[in-house]
Amino acid sequence: xxxxxxxxxxxxxxxxxxxxxxxxxxxxxxxxxxxxxxxxxxxxxxxxxxxxxxxxxxxxxxxxxxxxxxxxxxxxxxxxxxxxxxxxxxxxxxxxxxxxxxxxxxxxxxxxxxxxxxxxxxxxxxxxxxxxxxxxxxxxxxxxxxxxxxxxxxxxxxxxxxxxxxxxxxxxxxxxxxxxxxxxxxxxxxxxxxxxxxxxxxxxxxxxxxxxxxxxxxxxxxxxxxxxxxxxxxxxxxxxxxxxxxxxxxxxxxxxxxxxxxxxxxxxxxxxxxx
Amino acid sequence: xxxxxxxxxxxxxxxxxxxxxxxxxxxxxxxxxxxxxxxxxxxxxxxxxxxxxxxxxxxxxxxxxxxxxxxxxxxxxxxxxxxxxxxxxxxxxxxxxxxxxxxxxxxxxxxxxxxxxxxxxxxxxxxxxxxxxxxxxxxxxxxxxxxxxxxxxxxxxxxxxxxxxxxxxxxxxxxxxxxxxxxxxxxxxxxxxxxxxxxxxxxxxxxxxxxxxxxxxxxxxxxxxxxxxxxxxxxxxxxxxxxxxxxxxxxxxxxxxxxxxxxxxx
Numbered sequence: 001x002x003x004x005x006x007x008x009x010x011x012x013x014x015x016x017x018x019x020x021x022x023x024x025x026x027x028x029x030x031x032x033x034x035x036x037x038x039x040x041x042x043x044x045x046x047x048x049x050x051x052x053x054x055x056x057x058x059x060x061x062x063x064x065x066x067x068x069x070x071x072x073x074x075x076x077x078x079x080x081x082x083x084x085x086x087x088x089x090x091x092x093x094x095x096x097x098x099x100x101x102x103x104x105x106x107x108x109x110x111x112x113x114x115x116x117x118x119x120x121x122x123x124x125x126x127x128x129x130x131x132x133x134x135x136x137x138x139x140x141x142x143x144x145x146x147x148x149x150x151x152x153x154x155x156x157x158x159x160x161x162x163x164x165x166x167x168x169x170x171x172x173x174x175x176x177x178x179x180x181x182x183x184x185x186x187x188x189x190x191x192x193x194x195x196x197x198x199x200x201x202x203x204x205x206x207x208x209x210x211x212x213x214x215x216x217x218x219x220x221x222x223x224x225x226x227x228x229x230x231x232x233x234x235x236x237x238x239x240x241x242x243x244x245x246x247x248x249x250x251x252x253x254x255x256x257x258x259x260x261x262x263x264x265x266x267x268x269x270x271x272x273x274x275x
Numbered sequence: 276x277x278x279x280x281x282x283x284x285x286x287x288x289x290x291x292x293x294x295x296x297x298x299x300x301x302x303x304x305x306x307x308x309x310x311x312x313x314x315x316x317x318x319x320x321x322x323x324x325x326x327x328x329x330x331x332x333x334x335x336x337x338x339x340x341x342x343x344x345x346x347x348x349x350x351x352x353x354x355x356x357x358x359x360x361x362x363x364x365x366x367x368x369x370x371x372x373x374x375x376x377x378x379x380x381x382x383x384x385x386x387x388x389x390x391x392x393x394x395x396x397x398x399x400x401x402x403x404x405x406x407x408x409x410x411x412x413x414x415x416x417x418x419x420x421x422x423x424x425x426x427x428x429x430x431x432x433x434x435x436x437x438x439x440x441x442x443x444x445x446x447x448x449x450x451x452x453x454x455x456x457x458x459x460x461x462x463x464x465x466x467x468x469x470x471x472x473x474x475x476x477x478x479x480x481x482x483x484x485x486x487x488x489x490x491x492x493x494x495x496x497x498x499x500x501x502x503x504x505x506x507x508x509x510x511x512x513x514x515x516x517x518x519x520x521x522x523x524x525x526x527x528x529x530x531x532x533x534x535x536x537x538x539x540x541x
Contacts, residue, residue, distance in 0.1 A: 036455055040462075044458070
């Protein structure tokens with residue numbers, strides 16, 4: 001049983017790699033177009049940061065956080081989300097595939113549907129978003145005043161990987177939801193794009209209820225708020241034990257498991273449009 | 276059929292077409308509300324730090340956020356107007372059929388876009404705005420005159436918005452693939468309309484420039500009238516002038532395109 005599951009996972013990863021590789025080769029046939037769209041992707045996300053910089057041209061701190069610390073939060077949120085978006089952001093298109101009936105072709109192929117869908121139209125241009133987030137993060141690291149200890153240093157890559165995992169779970173859960181509400185695919189934008197926007201600002205800016213919601217209900221706070229406030233040596237608005245700052249990978253695994261269950265339930269309930 | 280009745284029918288069709296997708300509309304309302312919530316808190320933090328930033332008090336800034344969410348799809352600031360379909364018709368060559376019709380290309384699409392905008396305003400704009408007005412301290416005028424003046428500015432904003440997006444769409448006659456232009460169009464629009472940050476908050480020369488560009492007719496102009504921050508008449512003149520310039524440019528581009536460009540066929 002366990003062996004069969006392992007084989008299915010390996011098979012899925014292999015299928016994902018093959019399909020993604022194919023899309024990369026096809027993208028590279030039009031190099032100029034690739035360069036332009038990657039730049040566009042970079043510029044579109046950069047605009048968010050321009051807004052923050054313009055805000056800081058008028059004030060010195062937002063919610064008690066100066067610009068380098070907000071940039072630190074922004075960089076972490078944008079990098080984690082950018083990686084998740086690069087890896088499986090194409091799952092947004094599920095609603096369209098359900099509507100026009102092309103999901104059926106994926107069902108008859110000998111590879112896991114989740115892997116096929118995640119790699120579908122794999123868009124390397126989304127590296128633009130990752131690059132932008134990483135640049136802001138790098139800039140902030142040269143400016144913030146952090147008391148670097150071993151645990152804080154180790155927490156950095158763990159936080160980005162955990163954050164990426166949490167956002168991946170949101171994408172999968174969003175896709176599962178689209179089996180139910182085919183036209184309502186925009187709802188997931190509120191949690192994906194809305195989520196990353198929310199996390200770009202300090203938690204002290206938002207109402208306590210909202211912070212509680214994204215900590216305990218939809219645990220987006222584990223992407224950066226909780227670990228990053230620990231790294232910065234700042235208090236988190238909610239009174240939580242210190243180990244929660246290190247819990248991102250566990251939360252990511254739990255979220256992915258739940259999203260996987262939701263995905264299965266969604267796929268099982270699928271009825272083809274028959275067209 | 277009289278010309279007026281024809282374009283009214285096209286506009287009504289545009290309205291009904293978008294009204295068909297109820298689940299999509301509900302999803303849009305939800306998403307706009309969530310984004311509004313996030314923005315409201317950041318604006319409140321900003322105005323806590325600097326009260327009267329850009330001449331707004333905090334309640335006015337909050338009102339501005341919810342107006343922005345109401346206008347995002349109405350004025351297709353982030354894309355999603357009729358221009359996508361028009362571009363696709365130009366790319367495939369279907370536009371030849373449109374040119375063959377006994378109707379003017381620009382007026383036809385303008386009517387369809389106005390119908391769409393009206394539906395998006397009622398279907399997607401009102402609910403997030405009412406939610407914001409009920410849950411946060413907002414600054415709304417008590418007299419009906421100001422609301423009427425605001426609605427006139429909204430109609431002018433719809434004309435300017437279409438004027439910009441029609442030019443973007445017509446670029447497909449020359450470029451065929453309009454992906455890049457569309458992307459640049461909505462990036463510029465997003466920033467220059469004041470969706471990211473009210474234009475009167477933007478400092479220095481950059482602020483001066485964005486305030487005279489056509490995009491400031493979209494969100495900033497109606498918002499300033501509603502918030503009692505600008506007089507209606509000069510604002511109408513500004514919006515009207517841009518509408519005339521942009522729609523005129525669209526007409527020139529259209530005649531150049533239909534005279535010189537070979538339509539794709541297959």
